[in-house]
Amino acid sequence: MTDEQILQGCLDNLSTAQETLYNRFSPRMLGVCYRYARNKEDAEDMLQEGFIKVYAQIHQYRGVGALEGWIRKIMVHTCINVLKKNKKFSDSVDLIHASSIHISDTNIPSMMQAKQVVECIRLLPLGYKTVLNLYAIEGFSHKEISTILEIEESTSRSQYTRAKALLEEILIKKRILQKPRGKMRIASAFNFL
Amino acid sequence: MERRFDMSDFEQSLKDHADQFKMAPSKRVWKGIYNNLHPGSKWPSVTVAIVFIITLLTVGNLNNSPKQENAKQIVKAESAKSVSENSVVKNVFASSIDRIETQQLTDLYHHSGRTINEEKFSTNSINSDQSQVLTYRNKNRVTSKPTPIPDIGATNSSNRHTNNNYFLTQKYKVSKIYDLSKTKIGLSELAISQNLQNYIGDNSILANSLHYNELSQSGNSNSLKPLFSFARFVTNDLSLVDMNDLLHDAGDLKEFDLNTLKQNNKKIKNVKWIYYVTPSISSAIFRNTEVSQAMSPNFSLLQIRSSNGMTYKSGFGLNVGTQINRRLSKKWDIITGLDLGYSSYNIVSNLVHPTFTTLLFKDDNGLDYSRRYITHFGNGMTQNKMNILNYSLQASIPLGLQYHIWQDEKVQVNLLSSIELSTVLKSNAYIISSDGRYYVKDPSLTRPVNMGVNFNPNVVFSGAKVKWHLGPIIHYQFLSRYKDNYVSKEHLIDYGIKVGISK
Numbered sequence: 001m002t003d004e005q006i007l008q009g010c011l012d013n014l015s016t017a018q019e020t021l022y023n024r025f026s027p028r029m030l031g032v033c034y035r036y037a038r039n040k041e042d043a044e045d046m047l048q049e050g051f052i053k054v055y056a057q058i059h060q061y062r063g064v065g066a067l068e069g070w071i072r073k074i075m076v077h078t079c080i081n082v083l084k085k086n087k088k089f090s091d092s093v094d095l096i097h098a099s100s101i102h103i104s105d106t107n108i109p110s111m112m113q114a115k116q117v118v119e120c121i122r123l124l125p126l127g128y129k130t131v132l133n134l135y136a137i138e139g140f141s142h143k144e145i146s147t148i149l150e151i152e153e154s155t156s157r158s159q160y161t162r163a164k165a166l167l168e169e170i171l172i173k174k175r176i177l178q179k180p181r182g183k184m185r186i187a188s189a190f191n192f193l
Numbered sequence: 194m195e196r197r198f199d200m201s202d203f204e205q206s207l208k209d210h211a212d213q214f215k216m217a218p219s220k221r222v223w224k225g226i227y228n229n230l231h232p233g234s235k236w237p238s239v240t241v242a243i244v245f246i247i248t249l250l251t252v253g254n255l256n257n258s259p260k261q262e263n264a265k266q267i268v269k270a271e272s273a274k275s276v277s278e279n280s281v282v283k284n285v286f287a288s289s290i291d292r293i294e295t296q297q298l299t300d301l302y303h304h305s306g307r308t309i310n311e312e313k314f315s316t317n318s319i320n321s322d323q324s325q326v327l328t329y330r331n332k333n334r335v336t337s338k339p340t341p342i343p344d345i346g347a348t349n350s351s352n353r354h355t356n357n358n359y360f361l362t363q364k365y366k367v368s369k370i371y372d373l374s375k376t377k378i379g380l381s382e383l384a385i386s387q388n389l390q391n392y393i394g395d396n397s398i399l400a401n402s403l404h405y406n407e408l409s410q411s412g413n414s415n416s417l418k419p420l421f422s423f424a425r426f427v428t429n430d431l432s433l434v435d436m437n438d439l440l441h442d443a444g445d446l447k448e449f450d451l452n453t454l455k456q457n458n459k460k461i462k463n464v465k466w467i468y469y470v471t472p473s474i475s476s477a478i479f480r481n482t483e484v485s486q487a488m489s490p491n492f493s494l495l496q497i498r499s500s501n502g503m504t505y506k507s508g509f510g511l512n513v514g515t516q517i518n519r520r521l522s523k524k525w526d527i528i529t530g531l532d533l534g535y536s537s538y539n540i541v542s543n544l545v546h547p548t549f550t551t552l553l554f555k556d557d558n559g560l561d562y563s564r565r566y567i568t569h570f571g572n573g574m575t576q577n578k579m580n581i582l583n584y585s586l587q588a589s590i591p592l593g594l595q596y597h598i599w600q601d602e603k604v605q606v607n608l609l610s611s612i613e614l615s616t617v618l619k620s621n622a623y624i625i626s627s628d629g630r631y632y633v634k635d636p637s638l639t640r641p642v643n644m645g646v647n648f649n650p651n652v653v654f655s656g657a658k659v660k661w662h663l664g665p666i667i668h669y670q671f672l673s674r675y676k677d678n679y680v681s682k683e684h685l686i687d688y689g690i691k692v693g694i695s696k
C-alpha cells in the first residue's frame with residue numbers, strides 16, 4: 001500500500017490501513033520513544049499514546065513533508081508531554097548530581113552500533129538526554145527546547161554542553177569512541193563508528 | 194519543527210546512529226491502539242462476560258431460592274401436624290371470619306337494621322338475650338406490627354363465664370388458634386376507642402373477651418389497647434358454625450396445603466446438581482485448508498497421520514465438574530454447569546539439530562505471509578523418535594438440553610446435548626511446519642477462547658441415598674485450537690465415560 005492509500009484508509013477508519021501504518025512506522029517510532037523513556041514498557045506506552053494521537057489527527061496531515069516526519073513530531077511531543085506529566089524534569093536536571101553518576105562497564109550490553117549509541121544516550125540523566133535528544137537528534141533550537149520543557153534557554157544550552165561532554169565520556173569508557181588525542185574534536189572521534 | 198542547518202558533525206553522527214535504531218513493539222501496543230480506535234469490537238468479550246454473570250446469577254438463584262422455600266415449607270409442614278396449631282387452621286379461621294364478616298354478619302347486621310362501619314368496632318344484637326357480635330375489619334392487619342398477645346385461654350375465662358360454658362369452651366379453642374395465628378395474619382394489636390370500651394364494659398361477654406389490663410400493664414401505650422384475640426367470634430351460633438366449618442375446612446385446606454407443599458418440593462427437585470468425572474481418550478482431527486485432498490475423517494485411537502503430515506497418537510483426558518439440571522417440562526431439562534477439562538495427545542517426533550523452519554499464514558485480506566522458527570523437533574520419520582505432548586486445560590460453561598427418553602422408579606434414560614464456551618487455562622501446542630518436516634511451538638497462535646459440543650446419552654440409577662449417572666460422552670471442539678490465520682485447523686475430540694452422582 002502506498003502512503004496515499006494508507007492515509008485514505010486511516011481517514012476512512014479502516015483497521016487494515018491503520019495496522020499497515022502502524023506496522024510500517026512503529027519500530028522506528030519505538031526507537032524514538034525509547035530514547036526518552038526509562039524502559040521499554042514506558043516507551044511502548046508512549047508509542048501507544050502517540051499512535052492514538054496520530055490516528056486522531058491524521059486529517060490534519062496536509063501532505064507537506066514526509067509522513068514519517070509528521071508522525072515522529074507527534075511522537076516526540078507525546079514523549080515530552082508524558083515526561084512533563086510525570087514531573088521527571090524537576091528532580092533530574094541537577095548538573096552537579098549528574099556529573100557524579102557512576103557508569104559501570106556491565107551496564108551496557110553488547111549490541112549493534114546504533115543501539116550502543118542509543119543505550120549510551122539513555123544512560124544520561126533525564127534532563128541531559130532530553131535536551132540532547134531534542135537538540136542533537138530532533139533538531140530543535142535551544143529556544144524551542146526552552147519553550148517545550150519550560151526552562152531557560154541558557155539552561156538548555158548548558159545542559160546540552162554538559163550532556164555532550166558526559167556522553168563523550170561514556171562512549172570512550174565503553175570503548176565505542178576512541179579517546180581523542182590532543183585537541184581532537186569529538187566529531188572526529190565519532191568517525192570511528 | 195524546523196531542522197537546524199548548523200549541526201556539527203557530532204550531532205549529525207549522533208542523529209544518524211539514533212535514526213537507524215529500531216525496536217519491535219510488543220503486541221499489546223497494537224491491541225491497545227486497536228481497542229481505543231474500535232471500542233465496538235470489544236463486544237465478544239463483553240458478551241462472554243454478560244453470559245457468564247447471568248449464568249452465575251441463575252445458578253445462584255436456582256441454588257438458593259428453593260432451599261429457603263424448602264425451609265419455609267418444612268416449618269409449615271411441621272405446624273400442620275396439629276389442627277390446633279396448624280397454620281392452615283389459622284388461615285381457615287381468618288378466612289372463615291372474613292366469610293362470616295362479609296356474608297353472615299352483613300346479613301345479620303342488615304337484618305338488625307344497624308349500620309355497619311367496617312373501619313371501627315361495632316356491636317350488634319343478633320339474639321336479644323345472649324348474643325353479641327363484635328366485628329372489626331382491620332385492613333392494615335398485614336402490616337401491623339406483631340406483638341405478643343396474651344393467651345385468652347390462659348386467663349381462665351371460663352370461671353368468669355359460668356353462664357356460657359359451651360361458648361367459652363369454643364372461645365378458648367378458637368382464641369388459642371387465633372393467638373397462634375397472630376404472626377401469620379398480623380392481627381396482633383387492636384385499638385379500641387373509649388366509647389367502645391364503655392360499651393363493652395356493659396357487656397359481660399365482650400368485656401371478658403377483651404383483656405384491657407394485660408395490655409395496659411405491658412406499657413406499650415398510654416391509651417388503653419385491649420387485645421381482640423377473639424373479637425370476631427362471639428356468638429354461640431357463629432362459633433358453632435364456624436368451628437365446624439373450621440375443622441372441616443381445615444382438613445380440606447390441610448390437604449390443599451400439603452399438595453402445595455408437595456408441588457413446591459417437586460419444584461425444588463426440579464433443580465438437580467450432578468457432580469461428575471469423565472475419564473476419556475483424547476485425540477484431534479486436523480483439517481488443512483491448503484491441502485486439496487482435505488483431511489478425511491480417518492480418526493482412530495491408534496497412531497494416525499493427518500493430511501498435513503502430523504503423526505500422532507491418542508492421549509489421556511479428564512473432565513471434572515458440576516452439572517445443573519433444571520426441569521423445563523416432563524421430558525426436557527435445561528442444563529448448565531462448570532467443567533474443567535484436560536485433553537492431550539502425543540505427537541510422534543524425533544530430535545534433530547536446531548534448524549530454521551517456516552509456518553505459512555494468511556492475513557485478514559487472504560494474503561499469505563510466513564514466520565520463521567527455530568526448532569529441534571523433526572516430524573518423526575527418522576530415528577531417535579520421541580513423543581511430544583500436546584495438551585490443553587480448559588474451563589468451560591456448558592449450556593444444553595436433556596431429553597428424558599424413558600424412566601421408571603429406579604432407572605431413567607436420558608439424551609443430553611450441549612454447547613460449551615471454554616477458556617484455555619493452559620496449553621502446549623506443537624504444530625507442524627508448512628513443509629511438513631518439523632514441529633514448532635508458538636503459544637501466540639493458540640486461540641484463548643473456544644467452543645465445543647457434547648453428546649452424552651446417559652442412564653440414571655436411583656440408589657438408596659444418591660443417584661448415579663452413567664453414560665458415554667463425546668466432546669468435539671468445533672473451533673480450531675489455533676487462530677484463523679494459521680492454515681491448518683485442529684479440532685480436539687474426546688471419547689469418555691461420564692460418571693456422575695446426585696442426590
